[in-house]
Amino acid sequence: MGKLLRSFWQPVALADSVVPGKARPLRVMGEDLTLYRGDSGKPFLVGGLCPHRRTMLANGWVQGDEIRCMYHGWKFNGAGACTERPAERTAGNAGVKIVSYPVHEYAGLIFAYMGEGEAPEFELPRKSVFERPGALQFARLETWPCNWLQQVENSMDAVHVSFVHHWGMVGSFGAVVAATVPELSYEETDAGIRQTAVRSAGSTRVSDWTFPNNNHISHPTLELDDPWVDVGVWMTPVDDENTMRFLIYSIPASTPEADARIRDYFDTYSEYNPADHHDDLFVNGNLPDDRLVQLTSAQDYVAAVGQGTIVDRTKEVLGRSDMGIALLRRLYWREMDAIEKGVPGKRWKRLSADAHMPKQVNEIAG
Amino acid sequence: MGKLLRSFWQPVALADSVVPGKARPLRVMGEDLTLYRGDSGKPFLVGGLCPHRRTMLANGWVQGDEIRCMYHGWKFNGAGACTERPAERTAGNAGVKIVSYPVHEYAGLIFAYMGEGEAPEFELPRKSVFERPGALQFARLETWPCNWLQQVENSMDAVHVSFVHHWGMVGSFGAVVAATVPELSYEETDAGIRQTAVRSAGSTRVSDWTFPNNNHISHPTLELDDPWVDVGVWMTPVDDENTMRFLIYSIPASTPEADARIRDYFDTYSEYNPADHHDDLFVNGNLPDDRLVQLTSAQDYVAAVGQGTIVDRTKEVLGRSDMGIALLRRLYWREMDAIEKGVPGKRWKRLSADAHMPKQVNEIAG
């Protein structure tokens, strides 16, 4: 599965988590790396340890677009090649190198291609809605102490909304989705899976999932007549037991007052990680005050982390309503089989148009 | 040993740790469970995870005497049978079930029978002293980070009182038990082991231990002329490395002033777990202010947890004074042998009368 995930562009950091001239350690898919921005502002992703005496490279000095180890001053460029070993005098640096992965900034996130061979064009992760001129756009990161797949499966499971997002408190999301159980349908697309959940005549939810670990949904923003927010969420493994959950929220600009209100809201509430409130959620049953971003995350967190670090799927009792999860697993197996057999997998490609996502009315609640 | 412990009623929670309509997770003997009280007030002990997608059931909704999972609304009754799977429509729930154990409330504790077959009558754990009309009775729980057997063996070892309860500070318990070493005798009874420790003509201590992990002792309450307190203590494994220590304190009512004083004392001091003060005890050598309940626990804690998480008994150097421990181990082996051979073990039964426990005078200290 690692090989499969690595053959796609994956978000690995918030763009503003590293400023020009600075470095930080970063663990992605079980690999310890160094993320730095050159003085030029360009980001680079290279190995975590200096190959010489193996201390953390992130503690080193960024100089131009290169990074110098703090232990004995070995210097590496963004392609991972060693360009200086001061104490080795004239010995040269031939063949001394560290790993390096291509990176690409998009919508407030830094994506990396950690697979073999040439990186594919940065196209599959794009959505028109994340490129709307003038839109209000916010990127967030949460890190959860459980396997990434539990979180992906949660997003391919439209039934959970009727329960999980009515748990503890009904927030902005639950308010438009009735607690009734939906009729489900799933369809494989060029990019992934289109999921449709019909709860009533006025309540059809569509979400547009992109292979292998991204979902795109839409739900209300703050006030009833605010434009709805498009949410893109990626689950990138830190390792098998921890997951970075990257979220982009994009809202079309409307009135200056609404825009200001929404900006202010994200300034105030978006720094939240439910893992920092684990006992509040699991032991004390206290939910966050915020009913939009924080509540929604907290509710999903209780469901996914409540499964434990890595859920034992051999003991599941699945039903017909888990058909989305079943499809998801079939696609993973099919693509992993292709890798194993050395034949080409499906050429996933960006949809020619973003999926249509109708707004729902909670006819029962309303 | 697990099989043996499970073939007896064991306390698993304080009765007031779960209120009607609520659930909590509970780990007992290495098994993750859900304890909940129905709206009727009846307690139930069922499996820890929903069998569907395996999230924690304790986060669910208690409805009537049943519990509904927060993830997709599967519902279970107190016998563990699935009674609803909303998104499965008309599919029925035949055969979907989780584990369930009988529970019984007694003296402020919730007991469970986690063994095979029909639960035995709730009789062996009972004592007349815990059923005295009008008595002042208090239930407590401490959780210690060490194996349960270290704690049981400590209670079958009357010599330790002369040292451990004179350690750091002599409290209400040490005050009546001289630091002299006692003459010991042990006798197997219908219910367990009667332990007698004679320190002098006026100091004979008797304790009445019930198979497999309960002790009953008696010692002074607060003032010299207060009635003595009967203490029942059970060591229930959370798992091999952690133990729940349930304590019942029962004092016959005397004068209204004394009763009020004693109630007030337990209100103030009984919420104490020495594990929360581990470094104070082990590193700083600070003992609790309270000289009765807290000091006695803290002293035993230092002895038992000082042995490490699971003591390596292959390296012990036992002496004649460890005859109580030797008897205890023989009984365990005998009963485990019976289980292994598939023959009936001893039919332990409640003593026809509570043991006589004379009060001691510390003639040396006094």
Added chain:
Amino acid sequence: MGKLLRSFWQPVALADSVVPGKARPLRVMGEDLTLYRGDSGKPFLVGGLCPHRRTMLANGWVQGDEIRCMYHGWKFNGAGACTERPAERTAGNAGVKIVSYPVHEYAGLIFAYMGEGEAPEFELPRKSVFERPGALQFARLETWPCNWLQQVENSMDAVHVSFVHHWGMVGSFGAVVAATVPELSYEETDAGIRQTAVRSAGSTRVSDWTFPNNNHISHPTLELDDPWVDVGVWMTPVDDENTMRFLIYSIPASTPEADARIRDYFDTYSEYNPADHHDDLFVNGNLPDDRLVQLTSAQDYVAAVGQGTIVDRTKEVLGRSDMGIALLRRLYWREMDAIEKGVPGKRWKRLSADAHMPKQVNEIAG
């Protein structure tokens, strides 16, 4: 390697970490021990657990020059022999004993000999500079969460000073050592290794390393015209993943004002362990305010702990400038080979005179 380290006197505790009549637990080279001072003031190092029921002996009572277990009163003398078992009455104590190691106090440290056979004379660890009459002398301890060898190798690597001690901030140490890369030479001596690093005509640094894990260096104290401080540093393993770093600072007395200033400085700043500030150093990049003792430790800490708990040396890329480390490893292998073959190793002996350590001038910075 354990056998080799144990065949030398090793510092195991600060002398003032245990007062007369008290005991403390102590873990050294993976072994749990009890360090106590008898009422006479004499220190003793014996086993960590009472052999009877195996509770921690350090919680016991020190009586005279013996220690009594808090559980059942077994008593042991400083040689580890059991001298009393109160509850065993007349049974005697023949053959009951715990481990015991010879100890020796020197320069504010307690050294122990934990090897086989007779302890060697306490001679190799001595230096004239630590025995100067009237000198200001201070002993410190830091405990780092990494293997001891990473720290020893750091001290046999003179190049690191040009980088590590110019990292974040240039303190008193970095100020006299230019960031230029030195010419190195290493020479095996009777006692260990003499390391010489020449940066320029006025900058020759010599350090005098004593087998198997002690270094001796010299650097400025507080003001430019204060006498320089001799620093002895020993890396004693707690276990494979943690190391006690014992440091002696010795400064010849000069003027009463300077002496008072230096004493005051060490009173204020010497209680520092970079491990207590790990995130400040690694995550926030905050260095300690103090530019001498604390900064120097913090910088080395980032280099050594940045290598991880135990660095994977199979993946190193060493260069010619690592010749000190190469020599160090050859000496270890040679001496371990001797142990394995059962032939005598080198008879390391104290140098007839302390090494001459010239003061440097940072001609470039100055």
